Amino acid sequence: MVSRERPDPRPGSVRTAVVWDALGPVLSGEPCDVVDIGGGTGGFAVRVAQAGHRVAVVDPSPDALAALSRRAREIGVEVAGHQGDVSGLLDVVGPESADLVLCHGLLEVVDAAAALATIRKVLRPGGTVSILVAQRHAAVVARAMAGHLSQALALLEGDEQSERGARAGRPPRRFTAAEISDLVEQAGFAVSAVHAVRVFTDLVPGSLLDQEAGAASALAELERAVAERPEYLPLATQIHLLAT
Ligand SMILES: C[S@@+](CC[C@H](N)C(=O)[O-])C[C@H]1O[C@@H](n2cnc3c(N)ncnc32)[C@H](O)[C@@H]1O
Structure with missing residues (x-):
């Protein structure tokens, strides 16, 4: 509810x-x-x-x-x-x-x-x-959950070199x-x-927010609470x- x-x-x-x-x-x-x-x-x-x-x-x-x-x-x-x-x-x-x-x-x-x-x-x-x-640690978890385990490990150590950073010649920092x-x-x-x-926003499926009335408000409320x-x-x- x-x-x-x-x-x-x-x-x-x-x-x-x-x-x-x-x-x-x-x-x-x-x-x-x-x-x-x-x-x-x-x-x-x-x-x-x-x-x-x-x-x-x-x-x-x-x-x-x-x-x-x-x-x-x-x-x-x-x-x-x-x-x-x-x-x-x-x-x-x-x-x-x-x-x-x-x-x-x-x-x-x-x-x-x-x-x-x-x-x-x-x-x-x-x-x-x-x-x-x-923020670095959320990115570590996101990479691991997507199956990019070596990228997650590199991020954990803070020596990431993402594709975007590599293209720009400078690794974006977290x-x-x-x-x-x-x-x-x-x-x-x-x-x-x-x-x-x-x-939570990046973890909750977009379809839930689209389909369930009030879900976006509830999510914003949860974000504010933490x-x-x-x-x-x-x-x-x-x-x-x-x-x-
Ligand atoms: C991730 S976007 C953020 C845009 C906006 N601040 C926001 O929060 O929606 C990063 C922005 O920084 C700009 N940018 C990149 N290098 C910059 C620099 N050296 N000096 C100023 N802005 C730069 C980019 O062009 C881009 O518009």
Whole structure:
């Protein structure tokens, strides 16, 4: 039996429900300046702009920026898209220019320590960074369950070399909650929250969410219930951190 207290979310939004919950209080005040580094096609940026904030996306991919423009236009919001790399972020947006920096899905593919140092310079005093990274142990389990046992073993040791990484010439990195927290603190931030994201969502069959009324809401409720429980961090596909 599933609860229908909230409207049934789309499966895609179940994946990000915990992150949006965490960002809610940060975005609830006066309009502020938000930089989404590696913001891609604007899945986060457009919704933040809809909430009334001034948003700039910096991303090296022209295709992603074009999709971002289309998405913003369709929704009727303004998002400034800049083609650029995190290493040149300061030149694009300027020092102490942001109240909030979104850094979602980026630290896996760049020099994470250098990126965090740059983000720190872009943030105004008292500003917040929202970080979302892939979590290593869930990937080990997923690879093993799919029968890719040697890949699972390589991931376990932290020396993964996925196909995507090999193509890009750099292995995407996955982090444990402790590793990403340490890196963020070493960059001079104070971590204020750590969340387990997508603990169950990638395990539940999509057909269940499509066919059973209320299943998506129940899944989002379950994700929310474990998001702040440290014992679920190693089971989460992603780790989300807020830091100031
Ligand atoms: C996994 S996607 C994440 C997109 C978006 N942040 C999200 O959470 O939906 C990673 C994004 O990082 C961008 N990216 C890759 N290398 C980058 C770099 N060196 N500097 C800035 N962005 C980069 C990619 O173009 C891509 O849009």
